[in-house]
Amino acid sequence: MIGDQCGAHTFPYVEVQEPSAQLEHEATTSKVSDDQLFYLRTRGMTEEDALNMVVNGFCKDVFQKLPMEFAVEAEALLGITLEGAVG
Amino acid sequence: MLTIQNLHARVGETPILKGINLEVKAGEVHAIMGPNGSGKSTLSSILAGRDEYEVTEGSVIYQDDNLLALEPEERAWRGVFLSFQYPVEIPGVKNIYLLKAAVNAVRTHRGLPELKAGEFLRLVREKLKVMQMDEAFLHRNVNEGFSGGEKNAMKFCKCNCWSQHLRSLMKPTRVST
Known part of the structure; x- marks a missing residue:
């Protein structure tokens, strides 16, 4: 997220027509493990690069299934949104 | 190449290193041994730049640089390598x-x-x-x-x-x- 005035709000909403269906909805946000970041930094990567690598790796399974132009955009977007997101 | 002088460090309130001195010259191999909890891993982690340890006293000079003032990646660029006891996935x-x-x-x-x-x-x-x-x-x-x-x-x-x-x-x- 860009700037200090913004926030993310998630409103789970699921519409189901099938009375016998069982389903769950989950959205979580999490921070990247300090151990992973530290590990990559001791290998010479800046905090920024390290963060990018961990998150892109984490999202790769999904990215691989996206159409090409979508995947490229998603990756670029991640690059922007991650700046300063460490804490 | 590496000079550790009177190094004191703690985690939270618990002091772990109490005055370590070590001089490593180029080409030398040193083995640090000791019982569990004696601070071997702590020393290694401090050299690599882990920030959960607080150095309260002493200095670490590595090739004329104050090692403790550098970020972990800056240490890596200068040639410091820490192998992890439990490698991260x-x-x-x-x-x-x-x-x-x-x-x-x-x-x-x-x-x-x-x-x-x-x-x-x-x-x-x-x-x-x-x-x-x-x-x-x-x-x-x-x-x-x-x-x-x-x-x-x-x-x-x-x-x-x-x-x-x-x-x-x-x-x-x-x-x-």
């Missing part, structure tokens, strides 16, 4: 990708040109051969599902790729092979 990131990114990050900061894909592959293959490791390793995710021995072998392979100067290896059980 990074899902979705292949070894070859991490190795290349890291080798080139270090090279860039040492004023060397980045290795191109072909040159890099040649270097890695050579190092794998020394460790008698299969190339399939490169395409597995970082430390994910590795056996203890494989993790250890990988450490050495990485360390050699970087040609780091100061190597702090924890439980380097594969030294003998």
Whole structure:
């Protein structure tokens, strides 16, 4: 997220027509493990690069299934949104 | 090359290191031994720049630099290598990708040109051969599902790729092979 005035709000909403269906909805946000970041930094990567690598790796399974132009955009977007997101 | 003087450090309120002195000259090999909880890992972690330890006294000079003032990545660029006792897994990131990114990050900061894909592959293959490791390793995710021995072998392979100067290896059980 860009700037200090913004926030993310998630409103789970699921519409189901099938009375016998069982389903769950989950959205979580999490921070990247300090151990992973530290590990990559001791290998010479800046905090920024390290963060990018961990998150892109984490999202790769999904990215691989996206159409090409979508995947490229998603990756670029991640690059922007991650700046300063460490804490 | 490395001079540790009167190093005191603590985690939270618990003091762990109480006045360590150590002088390491280029080419020397030192083994630090001691019972569990005596601070061996702490010392290693402090040298690599882990921030959960607070240094309360003393200094660490590495090749004329105040090591403690540098960020972990800056230490890596200068040649400090910490092998992790419990290597971290990074899902979705292949070894070859991490190795290349890291080798080139270090090279860039040492004023060397980045290795191109072909040159890099040649270097890695050579190092794998020394460790008698299969190339399939490169395409597995970082430390994910590795056996203890494989993790250890990988450490050495990485360390050699970087040609780091100061190597702090924890439980380097594969030294003998």
